[in-house]
Amino acid sequence: xxxxxxxxxxxxxxxxxxxxxxxxxxxxxxxxxxxxxxxxxxxxxxxxxxxxxxxxxxxxxxxxxxxxxxxxxxxxxxxxxxxxxxxxxxxxxxxxxxxxxxxxxxxxxxxxxxxxxxxxxxxxxxxxxxxxxxxxxxxxxxxxxxxxxxxxxxxxxxxxxxxx
Numbered sequence: 001x002x003x004x005x006x007x008x009x010x011x012x013x014x015x016x017x018x019x020x021x022x023x024x025x026x027x028x029x030x031x032x033x034x035x036x037x038x039x040x041x042x043x044x045x046x047x048x049x050x051x052x053x054x055x056x057x058x059x060x061x062x063x064x065x066x067x068x069x070x071x072x073x074x075x076x077x078x079x080x081x082x083x084x085x086x087x088x089x090x091x092x093x094x095x096x097x098x099x100x101x102x103x104x105x106x107x108x109x110x111x112x113x114x115x116x117x118x119x120x121x122x123x124x125x126x127x128x129x130x131x132x133x134x135x136x137x138x139x140x141x142x143x144x145x146x147x148x149x150x151x152x153x154x155x156x157x158x159x160x161x162x163x164x
Contacts, residue, residue, distance in 0.1 A: 022104060023093035026133045030106045033131075033138065034086050040077055042070050050137035057143040082115040104133045112145070116154075123153045 029048060036044035046066070053066040064072065089110035096102050109128045116122070125145045132140040148158065 019095060022095070025136070026093045026104055026106045027091045029133060029136065029138070030091050030108055030131055034089060034108070034110075037073075037084060038086060040073070042073065045073070046070055048138055050134065050139040053137075053139055053141075055141045055143065057141075058145050058147055080117060082117045082120065084115075085113045087111040087113055101132075106131045106133060114150075121154055123150045125150055 032044065033048045035041075036048070049066045049069065051066060053069070055064040055069060056062065087110065089108060091106050091108040093104070093106045095104055107128065107130045109126070112125045112127045114123045114125070127143065127145040129141055129143045131138050152158070
């Protein structure tokens with residue numbers, strides 16, 4: 001009976017170590033992705049995204065697939081952005097053991113600074129991205145930030161139509 005009990009403890013410890021190693025590898029993958037975005041390393045971005053990748057957000061109706069990610073980034077950096085910096089970025093990995101969102105996830109929050117090309121205006125945003133990882137690739141992400149905050153920082157003014 002003691003052997004059985006100690007075997008169960010050993011198995012639990014091994015499973016915990018495996019999960020910690022997975023979590024470290026998953027966080028490292030997201031750090032690699034963030035670095036690739038900052039450096040405009042499209043090849044690395046393409047390498048970490050799974051062929052079936054789906055990105056959702058920040059708005060309810062926003063979604064993007066892997067080929068669109070690369071194309072959109074190229075257009076934005078050619079015409080709009082000078083650079084994007086992830087300041088004070090932090091990540092945490094979790095495993096969801098069951099249910100519809102079962103799997104390995106990494107949540108990253110950061111203070112993001114976007115510098116625009118022509119006028120060098122800067123926008124600073126608090127962002128949260130949550131990535132689902134499978135077989136060492138990002139298969140899904142949810143991104144959240146306040147789009148109105150970005151627009152206000154660029155000089156846009158919001159007017160309630162009822163006030164007109």
